[in-house]
Amino acid sequence: MKYLSDQMLIEVYHRAIDLQLxxxxxxxxxxxxKEREIRIGQVSA
Structure with a gap:
């Protein structure tokens, strides 16, 4: 995970939810x- 940028991590997270992985x-x-202190409610889909 450390190789993903914050933006890519956010995109992957939203995509995983959309695809119901x-x-x-x-x-x-x-x-x-959470570890990176990125609050999910603050990011746009």
Missing amino acids: DSAFIDLLAAEL
Whole structure:
């Protein structure tokens, strides 16, 4: 995950939700967003 830019991580997170990917993968992305102190409510889809 460290190789993804913040913007790419946000895009991947939103895309994973749109595609209804595995919840464990979405949780992993959400944890990385939290680690980087990116609040999901603040980002635009």
